[in-house]
Amino acid sequence: MKNIDLEIERILKxxxxxPSSYKEMIRNNIYMCEDKKIKSSNRxxxxxxxxxxxxxxxxxxxxxxSNHEKIEHFFNYNKGIDxxxxxGYILENKDExxxxxxxxxxxxxxVMDDYTLNLSFQLKFNDEVVTxxxxxxxxxxxxxxxxxxxxxxxxxxxxxxxxxxxKSLNYSWKQTNENYINSGGNYYIKSVNENQVNLIxxxxxxxxxxxxxxxxxxxxxxxxxxDYNENIINGNWDIHIDLPEDFYNRExxxxxxxxxxxxxxxxxxxxxxxxxxxxxxxxxxxxxxPYNLDDDEETKMRKFIEQYExxxxxxxxxxxxxxxxxxxxxxxxxxEKGEKFxxxxxxxxxxxxxxxxMKYLVYWQTFDMNKYNATDEIKISLNYKGDDVxxxxxKIK
Amino acid sequence: METLVKEAKRGDKExxxxxxxxxxxxxxxxxxxxxxxxxxxxxxxxxxxxQAYQNIKKLRANNYFKTWIIKILINKCNSIYKKxxxxxxIENNILENYYTMEEENSIESNVEFELLIKDLDYxxxxxxxxxxxxxxxxxxxxxxxxxxISTVKNRISRARQKIKKILEGDK
Numbered sequence: 001m002k003n004i005d006l007e008i009e010r011i012l013k014x015x016x017x018x019p020s021s022y023k024e025m026i027r028n029n030i031y032m033c034e035d036k037k038i039k040s041s042n043r044x045x046x047x048x049x050x051x052x053x054x055x056x057x058x059x060x061x062x063x064x065x066s067n068h069e070k071i072e073h074f075f076n077y078n079k080g081i082d083x084x085x086x087x088g089y090i091l092e093n094k095d096e097x098x099x100x101x102x103x104x105x106x107x108x109x110x111v112m113d114d115y116t117l118n119l120s121f122q123l124k125f126n127d128e129v130v131t132x133x134x135x136x137x138x139x140x141x142x143x144x145x146x147x148x149x150x151x152x153x154x155x156x157x158x159x160x161x162x163x164x165x166x167k168s169l170n171y172s173w174k175q176t177n178e179n180y181i182n183s184g185g186n187y188y189i190k191s192v193n194e195n196q197v198n199l200i201x202x203x204x205x206x207x208x209x210x211x212x213x214x215x216x217x218x219x220x221x222x223x224x225x226x227d228y229n230e231n232i233i234n235g236n237w238d239i240h241i242d243l244p245e246d247f248y249n250r251e252x253x254x255x256x257x258x259x260x261x262x263x264x265x266x267x268x269x270x271x272x273x274x275x276x277x278x279x280x281x282x283x284x285x286x287x288x289x290p291y292n293l294d295d296d297e298e299t300k301m302r303k304f305i306e307q308y309e310x311x312x313x314x315x316x317x318x319x320x321x322x323x324x325x326x327x328x329x330x331x332x333x334x335x336e337k338g339e340k341f342x343x344x345x346x347x348x349x350x351x352x353x354x355x356x357x358m359k360y361l362v363y364w365q366t367f368d369m370n371k372y373n374a375t376d377e378i379k380i381s382l383n384y385k386g387d388d389v390x391x392x393x394x395k396i397k
Numbered sequence: 398m399e400t401l402v403k404e405a406k407r408g409d410k411e412x413x414x415x416x417x418x419x420x421x422x423x424x425x426x427x428x429x430x431x432x433x434x435x436x437x438x439x440x441x442x443x444x445x446x447x448q449a450y451q452n453i454k455k456l457r458a459n460n461y462f463k464t465w466i467i468k469i470l471i472n473k474c475n476s477i478y479k480k481x482x483x484x485x486x487i488e489n490n491i492l493e494n495y496y497t498m499e500e501e502n503s504i505e506s507n508v509e510f511e512l513l514i515k516d517l518d519y520x521x522x523x524x525x526x527x528x529x530x531x532x533x534x535x536x537x538x539x540x541x542x543x544x545x546i547s548t549v550k551n552r553i554s555r556a557r558q559k560i561k562k563i564l565e566g567d568k
Contacts, residue, residue, distance in 0.1 A: 004561050005529070011509045012530040018425055019435050022442070026421045029446045172411045301447055 078344045080276040080368035081111055087372045089274050091244055100235030102126040107239055112247045113274040117203040125195045133225050137199050140220040146211035151180045153203055181205050210248040214241045250274055253374055255393035262389045270393055272374045277333055277367040285361035331382040333367045341369035402459040417446055424470055430522040431474035441477050445470040468541050516563050521556035528553055
């Protein structure tokens, strides 16, 4: 036996199996102390700003799309985006594939406004990959930046650090700001055609910039089969996309309140973009917390984490129950022509509640009305805790 | 590390995050000395990080950060272990099976490391990991574990003998 001390040291220092769930917990933990961000297998969630204590996000995140479902809509189940596309608000990109390690990637379609960035990727595989056995594809370390070096999406810290170092940028991981956008969304396979796969990425944010071009970097692709086997393919895909003037010269419509039947409502904003309409309302409403106010800090944190874990693993049934019990219901926006527009029913929608200062409830919702069907006067109808509310607004010229 | 601790104490979340990432493997290994299930290990480390985050401003000596957080972790592990012990009579089989399944599922499980955990009592495991991996002195280990220095020395010596037998027996 060699020196026993050296042997013990060697064994204890050796690599051991560390579950990926542990690593993910470590990476996310600091944000759980104050904030939360999680990457699920098919979602990219935004960092949710904590206004005071809690944010309960009710989004279409459960709206999982099976790869076997026929995808009728271009990007997702969002009529606002469909209408925008019908009116020509889409980039059809004719660039060639960028090929690396036998795989070609290109972005053939883009829709972008303040709240939405939808990308349609085409991936062309060589004969070694049997595309019909692919269940999911992840662009593991996708980084999207623009002509001003603003980062619009980044899921990998190493790539982020390298990008910032190469460009001499002073950004900090997860510390989003106007140059490092807080974005989230989902991705899925839309179609498979022989050796080519159409992969859709739908991202949303509060403030995508008016970028003139996008740069996409991918170094790792993960292919997951129906048997859950994973195949990692490394390469160097660097894609540049010039965006049309319509995208970067876009202007939103803003609306002001003419009347509201609930005098406790404060209408923070109503904004109509090329793809959607966003509203935000604040009202006085004490929060529903997962803990009691007189619980000690440790108990509060434990109950918060339990609720967080429960929300993280929400099933479709849980989500349906949550939707049935929500305070704001039956919302729609109506234009002067009598056309009604409903909450965008897709995983790129941005809606939810947050409590503020333990006293106010902040509610926001996205509707599928856009600039192509918005009129000078619009009406928002909703039901708040059993009472119907009507808000009349007019466009600010 | 001391610079990061300083920044973390000033409220720099990124600095705190970097500190944790730097020691994530050590925290995992130390927790594994006490706890079998991956869920428990994650819970212990998670609670440790949260407690450290909440209390880092109270840390006086910046160079003591790692020792401080290891102490928190050992206490958390002990709490969880005691909590689980109450259920062992009913769930013992389930816990054992769960551990076995984890082994089977490990992609690159280190057999020697696993042997040490399985075949050594906890009181020996914890002292050797603090002594050999973390390079603490006998005095520091006695402070972390709240046991006399003589006990630390005894346990390290006995652990060395037991490990020698385990490794020789394996070969």
